[in-house]
Amino acid sequence: MKRHRHGLLLTLAIGMLLVIALTATGCNGKPYSVSGRVTVKGTDVGIANATVACGMHTVLTDSSGYWRITDIHGPTAISVAKEGWKFEPASIQVFGDTTDTGFQAIELDYRGLCSDSSQWYYDVEVTSTEQPDMSGWIALCVTSVEQEARRTLFHMSWETGSDMVQDSLRDLAARFPGAKAASEGYDYFIARQGIAYYLLPDRGSTPIFMLSRPLYEGAAYTDIVVEVPFEFIARSKEEVTVPAGTFSTWYCTNSLTDDDMTYLVSAWFAPYVGPVKYMIEMTDTSGSGAHGCIAVTLRSYSE
Incomplete structure (x- = not known):
């Protein structure tokens, strides 16, 4: 017992000497x-x-x-x-x-395209005066990266996990037939060239301007929201909290009119992560009073 106690005391003494040695140049x-x-x-x-x-x-x-x-x-x-x-x-x-x-x-990449394993997982909530509320998810990921002579090409894959939400999103996309082609099949490309980014329906298609880094007040910004490329204008810097965390973002908005529907589209873009939140508010202007909203919030992001 005495030998054990002696060993313990020796260990404590050595530990104290180490602490003294490490802090010899410290506060004292x-x-x-x-x-x-x-x-x-x-x-x-x-x-x-x-x-x-x-x-x-x-x-x-x-x-x-x-x-x-x-x-x-x-x-x-x-x-x-x-x-x-x-x-x-x-x-x-x-x-x-x-x-x-x-x-x-x-x-880091300004759009969050850091590697061929970058992935964004979003929660989706759909509310409407015309149908029951729905929830689902959207997964967006980079499946491959190609380095070309003048640009870097990111192959993007987009999918959603709820049939009802998918039908609702496709109904929305169907109202913009020209834009829908840019993401048909849930696969598309993002090209990075210098400080600019472009959307491409396929490798050889005409690029659609996304953004130039860094964003600033009044800058144009285009991104795919629930299958549809929407154009935004950066309005102001805003801190926003979503399931993935709290981010310093650019708050971007735009409004569109299609037949008897008005769309107020908002996006919150976090530099070096990408869009962390979207909101599409739809109002029937024919007098029916119908109203709907699609809210998309980032749950997780991995580089």
Whole structure:
């Protein structure tokens, strides 16, 4: 028993010595400095103007990605941030002077098209004065990515899991026969060329302009909503909460008239994720008073 107690005390003593050693330059010791570099993953290209944070300290990386923070007290974590990029690792714990704290940067896609496994899963709610309420889902995913000479081509697959919702969406799409062809068969393409994105019904079709990054107030934005490409105008920045989380978005709207129906179409576009919410409000203008709404909200997104 005494031998066991002696071993336990020895372990505790060693642990205390380690803590003292790690914090020797901390609150009760001298301040220290940390420096390093942020580079594009897999390259030696530095990331300029990234914000490096360490407690209350923040600095920007220089034109080659180098940075240095001084007067640090105690153990702390270093992290990096820059719009349109994610960093590996997410943070690094430091305890004293070091000069080789490195981060690797991965560029994000403005439309959320990060890889051939990017996927969006949406909840769909359909309400109407003419029929019972319905619910379902929509899944959108990138099935393959092709790099061409002047553009990157993303093959998109779109499907829904409720027959009643699918019928309702197809009824809506049928009112826009010219636009419906752009997503017939639930497969289509998105082409990224420079800062611009385009919709294509198929590989060789005439591109339909989607957006140029970044969006701004008054900018045009087109995306496929429940089978139909709708054109929007970016109105304002707005924070919106959906099942997938809270996002900083561009609130985009437009209104359309078809025969005796008026459509108010809204979209909330989150940069580097894509659309996180759609709403289509339909009103019969013939005097019947009929009204309906299709609400589409993002449940999950994976890069």
